[in-house]
Structure formats: structure tokens, C-alpha cells
Amino acid sequence: MYRTALRNVLAHKGRLLMTTLAVLLGTAFVAGTLVFTDTLGNALRSQSAKSYTDIAVTVSDRSAVSKGYDHGGTADDGPVLTDAILKSIAALPGAADARGVVSGFAGIADRKGALIGDGFSTTGTNYVPGADGTDPRYPLVDGRGPRNSGEVALDARTAEKGGYKVGDTVRVAVNGPVMELKLTGTVHTNDPRVVSGGSLAAFDTATAQQLYLSPGRYAEVDVKGKPGADDTALLAAVKKTFPEPDAFDAQTGRELAAEQDRMIQEGTKWLSTALLGFAGIALFVGIFIIANTFTMLVAQRTRELALLRAVGASRKQITRSVLVEALLVGLTASLGGLLAGIGIATGLRALLNGPLEANLPDGPLVIGPSTVIWSVGVGVAVTVLAAWLPARRASRIAPVAAMSSVEQPATQKSLLIRNVIGLLFSAAGAAGLLAGAAGKEAKLVGLGAGTLLIGVFVLTPLLSRPLIALFAPVLRRLFGTPGRLARENAVRNPRRTAATASALTIGVTLITALTVVGASVNKAVDKATASDRKADYTVAMENFSMLSPEVGPQIAKTPGVTAATVMRTLPVKAVADGDTSWLRAVDAATFDQLVTVKVTEGAADALKQGKLLATTGYAERNHLKVGSTLDVTYPDGTRGTLTVGALVEQNTELSGLTAPDSVVGPHAAPGTGLDKVLVKGAHGEDAKLKQALRDATGGNPLIAVKGEKDIKAENRQMVTAVLNMMYGLLGMSVVIAVLGVVNTMAMSVFERRREIGMLRAIGLDRRGIGRMVRLESLLIALFGGLVGVLLGVVTAWAGTRTLADAFKDMTMVVPPVQIAGFLVAAALIGLLAAVWPAHRAARTDILDAIKSS
Structure with missing residues (x-):
């Protein structure tokens, strides 16, 4: 039976191609996510570690809040980090040096007055030269460090963006008037904020203290230990210099580095979880394609399977043979997906560091054992799981009945059970949506939407006939016989049509819901901006x-x-x-x-x-x-x-x-x-x-003057950016759904080869055959798109209700042009997916087709 399973995989390579691609793409999404986040995390940790290589102990003043971020806390009458404490720490036996640090933000204007870099990462600090006149934190690229209030040093990348060179006058601002300072040097930095698109302005210590804290005060003291000194013992000695036991926070450089590692891991874990969620959607879509493919393969091989049963194969052997086929397909596709995922991770990093200018830190590509295990394991598990029901169905084929029929129709009992289950899930999902909307509980809305989606999937065979019938008059009037045949073919096997359409429904549902919620939020924010403010302009920091x-x-x-x-x-x-x-x-x-x-x-x-x-x-x-x-x-x-x-x-x-x-x-x-x-x-x-x-x-450059139009445009830009990111991540599931339509139509053409030959024999020309196949694909895609739009609007309605407290006068907005665009896109997907199957059907040889059994 295992040899038979292998032979069947090799014999049906073409028919399994789209299934293999679906699994490959889903697995590639998983592998790419894991490789990318592992690589990013490793590079960030490596970069962060460089910042603490020469720090044995660090002391932080928790009350030292930069003036630019001060909301007006209570008056500070406690101890602060001063020059006296700095000198006491530097004089400790185990300390080689102690460096006082002051930091805040500083915006640098280009020659046109515009801000350079990301406003949230405009970093300002003090330049602390050692005995050799340089600050080891910021190696000089050109020139020297600043020495008085009229000078500044910039990171080399910011200087290049602004077109500045040593000796130029640079316009720098904190939260008040702009300062015109002489650029004395450019430096290199590993600060993640700067490397990821921000900027660095380094002042002399006295100027930095005046700008961010107060004269003679530091926010942090970094202590370098002598060779062989124990950092734990040095930490204890440093704490003894404090005016009060718990006056400041103090920890070793190793502890600080470990804390940064934990923060990086948490950040990349969140990113990985979010991306894997979309990979899960893609794989869920793939389940429909895999199940559909194996169902059709089983139907096409009923006589072969019946013969195996007749010569002694047991039901378990038949089930195992189909599952072994799925295992081989899943293993092959998953290995291909792993390689594709590595390519995706490499390409994504190049894209972010190139055109998108995300400036991610460099580092080697990380392909951990867990990535290989999870990628291959998930791909194989999903494929075998999706093929389990078709395998069970294959084992129940009665030898005599199978030899006398090409495909066994579903029994009324099985369809009745399926419809009852679908109605129960749909009712539970609708109840969850209503309860979540009434109670403004987002989690309950999400659970209800997922349950309703499953219920509709189960009911899709029941829904396919009446919904597809809506298009029948148009098909008959515009396309005649091919249109009528396309409609009959689309509803001939409701389960197959449902499985094919459902893959597309998932993507359309999510995209529609996101679009409606986005449009609703935009309208609510625009309305609030116009009604809540009488002011013409708002002046605030970027x-x-x-x-x-x-x-x-x-x-x-x-x-x-x-x-x-x-x-x-x-x-x-x-x-x-x-x-x-x-x-x-x-x-x-x-x-x-x-x-x-x-x-x-x-x-x-x-x-x-x-x-x-x-x-x-x-x-x-x-x-x-x-x-x-x-x-x-x-x-x-x-x-x-x-x-x-x-x-x-x-x-x-x-x-x-x-x-x-x-x-x-x-x-x-x-x-x-x-x-x-x-x-x-x-x-x-x-x-x-x-x-x-x-x-x-x-x-x-850090102060923005915004009118009502500016605020509305900024809000819309943020919503649009989020939606575009979501659309891009959901794009993989749509691509997989397209492969499902292609696969279904191609296998359907093969299955109906004799029927197509008969149609050709009684006068339907090649153009009519091709049109019939294209229209059938169009109907299936439109059916999936229509169900997806309806589910998306219902889900968005409940979702907007949960946002009522966050956005005043929140009402649902259904953008008609975009919704119509989704249906047109679904129609185009159906037509494009049918190009190859229609071409293949139109070229069917009449005599060979009629002779086939």
C-alpha cells in the first residue's frame, strides 16, 4: 500500500501541484516570520551588547526627567546625581573611570528647515571625552567633539542626510527656539534609536545639563571597572557612595544587558506572534484547498480504490494510503516552503533596509532548529489533517458500488447533519456578535465572528444553490448555452463549490471588515476634529x-x-x-x-x-x-x-x-x-x-503647526498605513485562494473530460467550452466574494460598536466603491484562475475524450 501511495503521488503530480504550492506558501510565511524575527532579535541583541561592553556598573537617577518630557511632577527635594557623587564613584578602588550621562531629544533641521529622521528618535546627549579627547561611546568619523555651548557633533548618517560637513552651521532645537551651532565632528553610534532612523546630537556636558536637567546634574553614571575587578563587588561599593541607601537605581552592566535582551525578546516575540497569526490564516485557507484536492482525487479513483478493496485491502489500509500521499505532499511542500521562507526573510530585510529605509541592524541570517521543526511540522500536520476526511471517505467506498459509479453522491443524511451543525455554529456566532456588540467586548466579538464564519463555511453547500441562482438570468441572457451550463456545473457538486469558494471568503471577509472599520474610524475622527475644536491651528511637538x-x-x-x-x-x-x-x-x-x-x-x-x-x-x-x-x-x-x-x-x-x-x-x-x-x-x-x-x-523643526485639514489628513494617513499593512499580510491568503480556484477548475476539467467531449460532439465549439469553464470559475469566485463581503460587514458592525467609547458618535460606514471593488476583484480572480483550465478544456480532443471512461 505504501508503494501504491508513492505511485499515486508520482502519477498525479500535475493535479497535486496547486496543493503543493498552497502548503509551500503557507509554510514559507511561517518560516520567513521565524527566520526574520530570529535574525532581527539576534542583530539587536548583538548591537545592544556593544553598548555595554565597557560598563561594569550603571547608576540611574529615576527622578531625572528631561525638561522636554516634563508634565510637571512634584517638586524634587531628594538626592540627585551630581559631580560630587560622580567623583566619589570614580575614586573607588575597583573603578577605572566614571562617566556622567545626560540625555533627551534634539531635532536637527536640514538646509530647508525640515526635520531629519524620525521625530520619536531624535536623540540628544552629552559628549564625554576621555584622556585622548574622544568619547568611546561615539567613535569619531571626522573632526572632533563639541567643547562649548556653540558647538555640536552629529552622527555621520544624519550629517549626510542634511548635507552637512564639519565646519557648517547646523540648526538644532529641543523644545524651544532653534539654536544655530557649529558642527565640529561626526560620530558613529550603535544606539538602536539612531540606527533605526533617528538622529543624534551630542553637546558638551554643561550645555546638555542646561538643556535637559540643571547645571551639574546627571541622569546616569556609567562606571568602567579595572581589569580583573569583580562587578558585583564594585556595585556594592558604588551603592555605599549614595547619600541615601535607595537614592538611585544601580545594577551591573551584565544585568543591564540581560534586561535589554529580555526587552528585545519580548518585542520580537510580539512581532513574531502577529505575523504568525496571518500565517495561520494562510494555512487555514490552504486546508480548504488540500481537502478539496484529495476529495476530488478520491472521487476520480473510486474504481481503483474499489479494486484494491476487492483484492483484499482493508479500510485502514485505504485510509493510510491516502494519508501517506498527503504526508509525502506535505513533506515536499514544507521543505520547499522552508527554503522559500529563508528567501522571504532575506528579501524582507533587504526591502526594509533599502527602499523603506528602516535601517535594521546588520547580522548573520539565523535559522534555528526550532524554525526547521515548526515550519516542516506545521506544513505536514496541516496537510495530513486536511486529507483525513477524504481518506476516511475513501475507506468507506463499497467495492461493487464504486465499480459501477464514478463518484458517490453525498447522502441526504450526511447533508442534513452538516446543515444542522452549520446552523448551530451560525446561531452561536451571531449570538456572540450581538452580545459582544451590546457589551462592547472586543474579545467576544472576535469569538463570535470566528464561530459565525465556521458556521457559514459548514452551510456554504446549502447557500451555494440559491446565491448562484441569482446570476442565472444574466448568464442565460448574455452567454446563452455556455452560461447555462456554467451555472449547472457550479451547483452540481455543492460541497466542492463550497470548499473552493470558502478559501476566498476568508480573505474577503477580513479585508471587508478592516475596510469598513477603517472608514468608520476615519469618519468618527474627522467629525470629532471638526466639532470638538473651534481653533484654527494646534501647535505641538512632533x-x-x-x-x-x-x-x-x-x-x-x-x-x-x-x-x-x-x-x-x-x-x-x-x-x-x-x-x-x-x-x-x-x-x-x-x-x-x-x-x-x-x-x-x-x-x-x-x-x-x-x-x-x-x-x-x-x-x-x-x-x-x-x-x-x-x-x-x-x-x-x-x-x-x-x-x-x-x-x-x-x-x-x-x-x-x-x-x-x-x-x-x-x-x-x-x-x-x-x-x-x-x-x-x-x-x-x-x-x-x-x-x-x-x-x-x-x-x-520639532514643533508642528497643524490646521483641521492637516489633523484629518494625518489621522487618515495612520489608518491607511495600518490597513495597507493588513492588506499586504492578508495577500498571501488571497494568493492561496486563487491557487485553490485554479486547482479545482483544472481537476474538474479532467474529471469531466468525457462530458466535454460529448458537448463538443453535439456542436459546442472550443470558444463555448472555454467560456463555460471561465463562467463557472467566475460564479464560484463571486459566490465566495459575496459571502465574504456580507460576513465582513456584519463583523465590522459589531466591531464598530465596541469602539463607541473610544470614538464619540461612532457609526458604521460602508464605503460602496471599495466594497464594489472587492466584488470586482473576486470576479477578476475567478476569470484569471480559469485561464489555464479553460484553455485545457477547449483543446480537448473529441474522440479521445469520448473513449475515456
Whole structure:
């Protein structure tokens, strides 16, 4: 029987080709994901390790928050890392050197004033020269390090992007006015933030301290040990220099490197899990193709199998022979998929480092044993699992009945059981969707959608006849006999049609759901942007850090500005229990001119009276009402009492508690930054005003001035980027579904070879035969696309309901053009998939076909 199984695989190479490709592509997705994430993780760990090669102990001041990120914490009266502590650590017997580090962000403008690099990775630090005048963290590429407040060094890649060379004047900014500094040198760095597309600006230590902390203060001290020194003993000695036992965080370089390794592993694990989820979808689609292929192969070999049964083969032997065929196909395809996956990982890294400029770290390709085991194991397991039911069906063929029939039709009992199971799953899935939508539970919606999808798959044979019948009048009118025959062929074997269409349905369902949710989110955000804000422009940092406090007055004085309000977030502690509440501080006199405030209870001018605004949801959660008082401790340590003056509806600019800046602002910690500044102009959104606001901020490349159109476009761009990424990842499942249609049509043509010959003999020409096959494929693809669109819309409806709390006035939006485009795409897939089978059918020799049995 094993020799028979091998012979059957070799005899049906063409018919198994598409199945092999489906498994190969799915396995390649798995292998490519594992190889890519392993390679990326290894390269990141290697790069990270280089940053700690000369660090024995590191000391961190947990309270040292860069001014640019300061939300106004409580006044800092505890110990800080100073030059005195630095010198004490450097004087320890086991310490060879100690380096004080200061860091924050710094934007570098190109010659046109635009920001170089990713705003979230614009890194600023201090350059700490050793005895030889160089900082070992940043090897010099050209020139020298900065020595005073008028100088700066850049990483070589940023300098190249900006077109700068040593001696040029570079425009650098933190969170305030732009500084024009002389470029004294370019350096190399292994900092992952910079390597992955950011930038590095290195200042002399005094300048960095002035920009990010305060004179003489450090955020971190890195200690280099003497040769042979024990880092654990050195750590203990370092801790003894602290003014208080737990004043600072301290750990060895090895511990720090291990912590970074854990973080990298967690990050790559998340990426791997996400990508493997899409690989799972691709393999799930492949199950339909594999099962369909083996079902058709079993049907075409009923006489052969019956003969084996007649000469003594048992049912178990027949089952094993089919499963052995599946095992051989799965093993071959999985090995091919493993090789293809290695190629995918290599190509993906080249793509990200090339056109997409992701700047991933270099490193060798990592192909671990687990990658090989999982890739081959999953491919083989999926293939054998999908072939199990066809194998069981093959073992039940009665010898006499099989020899007298080409294909045994499904019994009414089996179809009835299938329909009952499908109805039960569909009902459970629909109930889950409704419950999840009502309770706004995303997990329940996902579970309900998956259950409903399975139920519809089981019911697809029942649904195929009425849905395909919808196209019958059009087919008869436009295509005559070929159209009528195509319709009859499509519903002749409902199970086969269902299995073929279901593979396409999965991809269309997910793509439709994502598109509808994306369109709904875009509309909700656009509506909120237009209705919640009266301001013409928003001034904020590109990297969502804090604006310098000086920016507010500068903007308010800009010609053409009729109203402006600063918005900053301050923490206050309740006197009673010590819990921290966050207040949004605004200019009471102008706030209602810039933000839509809908008062549900209390005084409309509460802010002007020096009282708080509380959103209704926050008030309900915290048992507040109009007139409630809060005894608080401000960030500067003083105490006060705040009164709730009005309850208001929450929107994108109003959440939690809002207080007059004139009341709480004076109690903010020194240097507290601004979240943003809202601006209203005399002539609305105006290009001159926009440029004036940019000029008022000194042309800082990190400060963005955005109008309503800019904010809407930015939001849409983010949603579109996510959707495009999802479409790309789902593309593999669509490709596999196409292979399924090709495979089904090709095997169907082979199975109906005699019938095609008879049609040719009674007058249907080659063009008619080809058209019949193409229309049959078109019907199957449209059927799968139509079911997918309907399921996608239903799933998206439930999904948008779960987002109602995150997006005000969230309603489902079904974009008709895109949905119609998905159906047209499904139709094109059906036509393209039928090109080869139709050509093969049209060239069928009449006499040979009629003679075939």
C-alpha cells in the first residue's frame, strides 16, 4: 500500500501541484516570520551588547526627567546625581573611570528647515571625552567633539542626510527656539534609536545639563571597572557612595544587558506572534484547498480504490494510503516552503533596509532548529489533517458500488447533519456578535465572528444553490448555452463549490471588515476634529513631548492671532488618600473660543470663576457633582481646595478635570512644559498665519503647526498605513485562494473530460467550452466574494460598536466603491484562475475524450 501511495503521488503530480504550492506558501510565511524575527532579535541583541561592553556598573537617577518630557511632577527635594557623587564613584578602588550621562531629544533641521529622521528618535546627549579627547561611546568619523555651548557633533548618517560637513552651521532645537551651532565632528553610534532612523546630537556636558536637567546634574553614571575587578563587588561599593541607601537605581552592566535582551525578546516575540497569526490564516485557507484536492482525487479513483478493496485491502489500509500521499505532499511542500521562507526573510530585510529605509541592524541570517521543526511540522500536520476526511471517505467506498459509479453522491443524511451543525455554529456566532456588540467586548466579538464564519463555511453547500441562482438570468441572457451550463456545473457538486469558494471568503471577509472599520474610524475622527475644536491651528511637538513654557506667550503675541490657550497637564494629590489626579490646565478667558464646551450641569463660565470642569463620565466614576470640593496638594508642595463648577460632555479636547491655568499654573513645578497651544486667527485657517506661527516658534523643526485639514489628513494617513499593512499580510491568503480556484477548475476539467467531449460532439465549439469553464470559475469566485463581503460587514458592525467609547458618535460606514471593488476583484480572480483550465478544456480532443471512461 505504501508503494501504491508513492505511485499515486508520482502519477498525479500535475493535479497535486496547486496543493503543493498552497502548503509551500503557507509554510514559507511561517518560516520567513521565524527566520526574520530570529535574525532581527539576534542583530539587536548583538548591537545592544556593544553598548555595554565597557560598563561594569550603571547608576540611574529615576527622578531625572528631561525638561522636554516634563508634565510637571512634584517638586524634587531628594538626592540627585551630581559631580560630587560622580567623583566619589570614580575614586573607588575597583573603578577605572566614571562617566556622567545626560540625555533627551534634539531635532536637527536640514538646509530647508525640515526635520531629519524620525521625530520619536531624535536623540540628544552629552559628549564625554576621555584622556585622548574622544568619547568611546561615539567613535569619531571626522573632526572632533563639541567643547562649548556653540558647538555640536552629529552622527555621520544624519550629517549626510542634511548635507552637512564639519565646519557648517547646523540648526538644532529641543523644545524651544532653534539654536544655530557649529558642527565640529561626526560620530558613529550603535544606539538602536539612531540606527533605526533617528538622529543624534551630542553637546558638551554643561550645555546638555542646561538643556535637559540643571547645571551639574546627571541622569546616569556609567562606571568602567579595572581589569580583573569583580562587578558585583564594585556595585556594592558604588551603592555605599549614595547619600541615601535607595537614592538611585544601580545594577551591573551584565544585568543591564540581560534586561535589554529580555526587552528585545519580548518585542520580537510580539512581532513574531502577529505575523504568525496571518500565517495561520494562510494555512487555514490552504486546508480548504488540500481537502478539496484529495476529495476530488478520491472521487476520480473510486474504481481503483474499489479494486484494491476487492483484492483484499482493508479500510485502514485505504485510509493510510491516502494519508501517506498527503504526508509525502506535505513533506515536499514544507521543505520547499522552508527554503522559500529563508528567501522571504532575506528579501524582507533587504526591502526594509533599502527602499523603506528602516535601517535594521546588520547580522548573520539565523535559522534555528526550532524554525526547521515548526515550519516542516506545521506544513505536514496541516496537510495530513486536511486529507483525513477524504481518506476516511475513501475507506468507506463499497467495492461493487464504486465499480459501477464514478463518484458517490453525498447522502441526504450526511447533508442534513452538516446543515444542522452549520446552523448551530451560525446561531452561536451571531449570538456572540450581538452580545459582544451590546457589551462592547472586543474579545467576544472576535469569538463570535470566528464561530459565525465556521458556521457559514459548514452551510456554504446549502447557500451555494440559491446565491448562484441569482446570476442565472444574466448568464442565460448574455452567454446563452455556455452560461447555462456554467451555472449547472457550479451547483452540481455543492460541497466542492463550497470548499473552493470558502478559501476566498476568508480573505474577503477580513479585508471587508478592516475596510469598513477603517472608514468608520476615519469618519468618527474627522467629525470629532471638526466639532470638538473651534481653533484654527494646534501647535505641538512632533514627538508628543512637551513644548517649552515660553512658546505660549510667543504664540499669543503673533500678529493675526485673536485667541490662544495653552494646555498642559499637571498632577495633584488628594490630601485625604494621596491618590494622584491629572488636571488639564487652560486659559479660562479664551478656552470656550477654542474648544466646544457642552455643559450638562452647572455654570457655563465656571472656568472664569476659578472652578473646575469635570466630564460626566469622570464625575460619575469619582462620585463628583457640581459644588464638590477637592482638597489637593499641588506639584510645588502647597495645598489648596478646588471646586467643581460644571459637568461637561467629554470630547477630544475635554477629558477628566479641566482647571484654570491662572489658579493651578503658579503651583506647577519649575519648567513644566505645555501639551499644546490652540490658536484662533482673524481670518480662519490662513497660510500667512500658519507661517507666522512657525516663525514665532523660531522655525523649530520639532514643533508642528497643524490646521483641521492637516489633523484629518494625518489621522487618515495612520489608518491607511495600518490597513495597507493588513492588506499586504492578508495577500498571501488571497494568493492561496486563487491557487485553490485554479486547482479545482483544472481537476474538474479532467474529471469531466468525457462530458466535454460529448458537448463538443453535439456542436459546442472550443470558444463555448472555454467560456463555460471561465463562467463557472467566475460564479464560484463571486459566490465566495459575496459571502465574504456580507460576513465582513456584519463583523465590522459589531466591531464598530465596541469602539463607541473610544470614538464619540461612532457609526458604521460602508464605503460602496471599495466594497464594489472587492466584488470586482473576486470576479477578476475567478476569470484569471480559469485561464489555464479553460484553455485545457477547449483543446480537448473529441474522440479521445469520448473513449475515456
